[in-house]
Amino acid sequence: MLKLPLHWQIVIGLILGVFYGILSASMGWSQFTVDWIVPIGDIFLNLLKLIAVPLVLGSLIMGIASLSDVKKLSRIGGKTICIYIVTTAIAVTLGLVLVNALEPGKNVPQDLQQKLQETYQADAQVGMDRAASAKERGPLQVFVDMVPDNIFSAVGNNRNMLQVVFFAILFGIALVLIPQEKGKPIVDLFDGLTFAIIKIVNLVMIIAPIGVFALITKTIDQVAKDDLSAVGELLGALGFYCVVVILGLVIHGLVVYPILLKIFTSMPLTRFYRGIAPAQLLAFSSSSSGATLPVTMEMCEKNLGVSEEVSSFVLPLGATINMDGTALYQAVAAVFIAQALGLELDLTAQLQIILTAVLASIGTAAVPGAGIIMLVIILETVGVPTAGIALILGVDRILDMCRTALNVTGDAAVATSVASMEGQLNLELEEPAVDV
Numbered sequence: 001m002l003k004l005p006l007h008w009q010i011v012i013g014l015i016l017g018v019f020y021g022i023l024s025a026s027m028g029w030s031q032f033t034v035d036w037i038v039p040i041g042d043i044f045l046n047l048l049k050l051i052a053v054p055l056v057l058g059s060l061i062m063g064i065a066s067l068s069d070v071k072k073l074s075r076i077g078g079k080t081i082c083i084y085i086v087t088t089a090i091a092v093t094l095g096l097v098l099v100n101a102l103e104p105g106k107n108v109p110q111d112l113q114q115k116l117q118e119t120y121q122a123d124a125q126v127g128m129d130r131a132a133s134a135k136e137r138g139p140l141q142v143f144v145d146m147v148p149d150n151i152f153s154a155v156g157n158n159r160n161m162l163q164v165v166f167f168a169i170l171f172g173i174a175l176v177l178i179p180q181e182k183g184k185p186i187v188d189l190f191d192g193l194t195f196a197i198i199k200i201v202n203l204v205m206i207i208a209p210i211g212v213f214a215l216i217t218k219t220i221d222q223v224a225k226d227d228l229s230a231v232g233e234l235l236g237a238l239g240f241y242c243v244v245v246i247l248g249l250v251i252h253g254l255v256v257y258p259i260l261l262k263i264f265t266s267m268p269l270t271r272f273y274r275g276i277a278p279a280q281l282l283a284f285s286s287s288s289s290g291a292t293l294p295v296t297m298e299m300c301e302k303n304l305g306v307s308e309e310v311s312s313f314v315l316p317l318g319a320t321i322n323m324d325g326t327a328l329y330q331a332v333a334a335v336f337i338a339q340a341l342g343l344e345l346d347l348t349a350q351l352q353i354i355l356t357a358v359l360a361s362i363g364t365a366a367v368p369g370a371g372i373i374m375l376v377i378i379l380e381t382v383g384v385p386t387a388g389i390a391l392i393l394g395v396d397r398i399l400d401m402c403r404t405a406l407n408v409t410g411d412a413a414v415a416t417s418v419a420s421m422e423g424q425l426n427l428e429l430e431e432p433a434v435d436v
């Protein structure tokens with residue numbers, strides 16, 4: 001039997017959820033929906049939150065531990081991580097500029113915003129209280145908060161994700177520094193842990209269509225109770241949100257990377273894009289930069305002339321920690337949700353998004369749908385109700401395809417730049433073969 005690809009299943013879940021939500025609201029089935037449908041969405045959401053901490057711990061520690069010896073760690077590693085972080089920060093900033101300028105969330109009509117706000121009022125109050133208390137703290141407090149004094153309390157609360165990330169980086173570096181035979185059992189353990197968690201992500205994604213159905217039903221039912229026309233406007237607003245994310249991804253891919261390549265290499269841009277196209281297409285159709293990695297490496301070596309030494313180190317690390325597309329999307333999504341719920345995010349909150357999105361994208365696993373899990377953490381950090389992801393979950397798979405293509409492009413652009421800086425970029429290669 002031909003199995004429908006997951007993204008189509010999710011689109012169908014979304015469409016059915018919209019229909020059922022409207023039906024439920026207009027037929028007065030609200031109580032049934034709240035009793036029997038809404039909990040399914042909550043379970044799906046809880047599952048996503050459940051795996052966030054082990055996912056970050058496992059994939060981040062593995063990413064750092066793959067810097068297997070100290071000389072590489074300090075030289076190539078230093079350059080690579082610097083460029084990764086700078087390009088990711090640019091991506092987040094670009095996303096923030098676009099979402100603040102175009103305000104796709106404000107497209108959500110006033111009365112709809114009002115209803116959404118009422119629905120999430122309790123959560124919003126908590127967020128506002130946190131924002132108020134944050135204002136009273138000193139400038140370095142954010143760094144103090146990043147450093148946990150107890151790892152078990154850090155991993156015991158999803159709100160402490162920055163502390164978990166900090167610990168994972170420290171632990172990963174320590175694993176690189178200790179003798180290999182001592183570190184190996186731990187590396188193997190985290191390798192296994194990461195594999196198992198990624199399997200859980202796959203399993204959770206099986207019920208994603210139903211989860212999306214339930215979450216969208218909940219939203220539609222709540223907002224459409226007495227005004228069905230608001231639903232059309234809500235979906236219109238989602239379309240605009242998608243356009244903003246995709247616009248950001250395109251600008252980043254066609255402006256930021258060419259600038260990076262111009263600064264560090266003399267590679268013709270057409271050659272870069274033609275050479276990397278097969279990996280981009282595979283990333284787009286698989287939504288997984290991890291699954292695309294072998295192809296990315298091959299294209300970089302064969303088509304772009306990146307040396308094996310650089311590609312075998314920079315690209316696996318990049319697939320784990322460098323996700324410009326994901327970071328840009330997370331920034332747009334976080335502000336979109338806040339706008340749709342009528343919440344103001346001040347400058348401090350926006351700066352917090354830059355920091356958290358850079359770190360969250362580092363901790364995002366290179367598998368389908370991982371980005372939205374980390375979005376939950378960003379929302380929690382800036383005090384936006386996490387249930388707001390129900391608004392965007394329905395279109396997430398489509399955006400996942402687009403952001404994954406950018407993630408892979410970013411890894412290749414950085415690998416090419418680092419290879420050029422290291423004198424390990426062969427520009428004399430024949431014109432690339434572009435077969436997929």
Ligand code: ASP
Binds near residue numbers: 287323370404407
């Ligand atoms: N699917 C993305 C990747 O593999 C991660 C994400 O969900 O943003 O690169």
